[in-house]
Amino acid sequence: MxxxxxxxxxxxxxxxxxxxxxxxxxxxxxxxxGTNQSSKTAGPRGGVLLEDFHLIEKLARFDRERIPERVVHARGTGAYGTFESYDNFSNLTRASIFSAKGKKTPMFVRFSTVIHPSGSPETLRDPRGFALKFYTDEGNWDLVGNNLPVFFIRDAIKFPDMVHSLKPSPITNKQDPNRFFDFFSHQPESTHMLTQVYSDLGIPASYRQMDGHGVHSFKFVNAKGEYKYVKFNWASQQGVKGLNTPDEVARTVAQDFQHATTDLYGSIGAGKFPSWELSVQVLDPKDLEKFSFDPLDATKVWPEDKVPAVKLGKFTLNKMPDNFFEETEQAAFSPGVMPPGIEPSEDRLLQGRLFSYADTQRYRIGANYQSLPVNRAKAPVNSNSQAGSMNFANTKSDVNYEPSVTRETQDAPAYLLSSAPLNGTTQQRGIEKTDNxxxxxxxxxxxxxxxxxxxxxxxxxxxxxxxxxxxxxxxxxxxxxxxxxxxxxxxxxxxxxxxxxxxxxxxxxxx
The missing domain is CATH 1.20.1370.20 (Catalase, four-helical domain)
Known part of the structure; x- marks a missing residue:
């Protein structure tokens, strides 16, 4: 029946x-x-397990689909700048970037479109990538964000499917609404992101005139090992403006199909340095159940009336790269690149990206991608990584292992990762509080x-x-x-x- x-x-x-x-x-x-809908997790709110071979194989295979262009975020431009902390926030985090009022940290920012190829017009409707690389004195921090505060899906196991649906058809090589709406019709959580991307925010007037968001929840950890869940947002000090009508888009693309890149180079070249104010929402772990939705769900925003924001500082972009390929094109970001004091949450989409993004860069650029000037940390690097394509670490020691009686490197217990309780059994099920x-x-x-x-x-x-x-x-x-x-x-x-x-x-x- x-x-x-x-x-x-x-x-x-x-x-x-x-x-x-x-x-x-x-x-x-x-x-x-068994299921292609949910990653295997350690209980309802535990981390995603590395033993989920289907997830790892799916992401690793997906990461290797394109040579040499980025699979996503291929069309982009970048600039250098400086972040300045508004205060000492060591009560929240031991991250040194926030350890003193007025402390300055150099950075690189890359703006991008997500789905379209490297030579595509910048007037196409698409989320905009807004990736921040901070060269902190305790290692790099990649805050890989977008101009919209949420995402289409909540579990990384669906990421290759989502991008496949949005990319051109393997038959016609044309992007096709029949394909991506077929996929999204099975993903009710995408309703929020689709609403935002089809709004006036979907085609920014320039990279300077859009906000940025970390999208995921992370953890701030202080020197005592105490942690809070956090969400990062950064507000354009130039205001937010979009190309809101077909006529505006048509006029813009007729004048310059790479208008956003032209605008950024022109503005910084003229000394009109754009800036953004970085803020963080802070949520105590004990308050996770006080919402109608799961706060670790990347398809949700945290309402500011319930989770107020703390202003951390401001960053300003003031220099364009000397060479586009060597810097902007070879710039590589991964949400897993975090200094002490900043850690991932159990957000299921983030957990998959921790693996996938760095793996993509190792494939796209090479095993030593973090040694390139635009990616290399300003802090000393004392890893035992060796060889591989284009290695130029100039290693002079015979000890490339640990431990050793020479004690060339050693553990630093002060930087142990935070501990969090686990409950339940391993599982492959969706989150309980969807509120799509x-x-x-x-x-x-x-x-x-x-x-x-x-x-x-x-x-x-x-x-x-x-x-x-x-x-x-x-x-x-x-x-x-x-x-x-x-x-x-x-x-x-x-x-x-x-x-x-x-x-x-x-x-x-x-x-």
Whole structure:
């Protein structure tokens, strides 16, 4: 009876009747995959386990899909600058970058688009990468962020699938809304990010005129080993401005398809140095359960009325690279690059990126990518890494191992990582508190009338190209669940009946 109702629903929504049970998804070696939806974790809120071979194989294989261009964030530009701390924040973190008022730290920033290739126009709708590299006196810190505060997915196991859907078709080599909306129709948590990326924030007027966000939650750890969960945000001191209409986009791309790069080079060259104020939201671990959503979910923002922000300092960009390839193109970022006092949270998307990003750079640039001038730490480097392509460490010691009676290096117990309690059993299940739609609805409700209209039209322009009625109905259903007005207006523009959209997402309403 249930199978028959599924057949009927598919037929009513314009799709073909369901065929026989499809074969299981397998690993590259042919082993069936138990679930392709959730990474294996140490309990409901524990870290992702390295023993999840499917996750590691999937990410490692994905990282090696492109040569030599970045798989994502291929189109970018960068600049050097300085961060200055507003105060001594050692009560929160032992990270030396925040240890004294007025302390200055050199840095490099790379701006980018995410999906499109290296020569693509900078006027395309896309999240913007906003990656910060701080050369602190206790090692580098890569704060790899975006101009939007959330992401499409919450588990890294879905990252290759997401990017595959957004990249050009392997058949036509064209980006196709039929493909990416098919994927997102199965990921209701994407509703928040889609709402933001189709809003006026989706095409920044310049790199100077956009905010930045760390997206993930991290941990601040002080000298006592006490930790707090944190989220990083940085606000443009130039204000936020987008290219909000098709006419604005058309005029801009007609004048200069690389307008954002031109603007940054021109502004810094003219001595108009852009700056951003870095702030952090701080959440006590005991307060993790006080929300309707999981605070470690990368598809969510922390409301500032419940988790107020602390202003940490300001960074200013004041120098463009002397050579684009040697510096901007070879600049490599990984969220796993953190100095003492800053650690990852159990955020499932972040946990996968800790492996994937550095692995991508080792493949794209080489095993010694962190020895290149733009990536090399200003602090002394005393690792036992050796050889590999383009190694120029000029090693003079016979001891490239540890421990040794010569004691050339030793452990530093003061920098031990923090400890956190674990509970539950190992598992492969989604998070419990999903709350997929309320923040997307709140974002929509806060927009003025003009911004709401542009948002709905922007989505409709792509969703209207989707041929499968089931996908269109599910996507409209997601936006309906976020906000009734939002979904109803979209349904009208793309030719979906509201009742059909509600029926398509009825199983979600009961969760």
């Amino acid at each position: 249930q199978f028959r109702s599924l057949l009927l629903t598919a037929t009513l929504l314009g799709g073909p009747a369901l065929a026989e049970t499809p074969p299981p998804l397998t690993t590259d070696s042919g082993s069936p995959v 739609f309320s923040q997307a609805g709140a974002f929509y409700s806060a927009l003025d009338a003009g911004a709401k209209e542009r948002l709905v039209k922007n989505i409709a322009a792509d969703l209207g190209q989707v041929k499968d009625a089931r996908v269109k109905a599910r996507m409209v259903g997601h936006f309906l669940m976020a906000n009734a007005d939002y979904g109803t207006r979209l349904a009208k523009l793309v030719g979906v009946k509201v009742d059909d959209a509600k029926a398509a997402v009825a199983p979600l309403a009961s969760r």
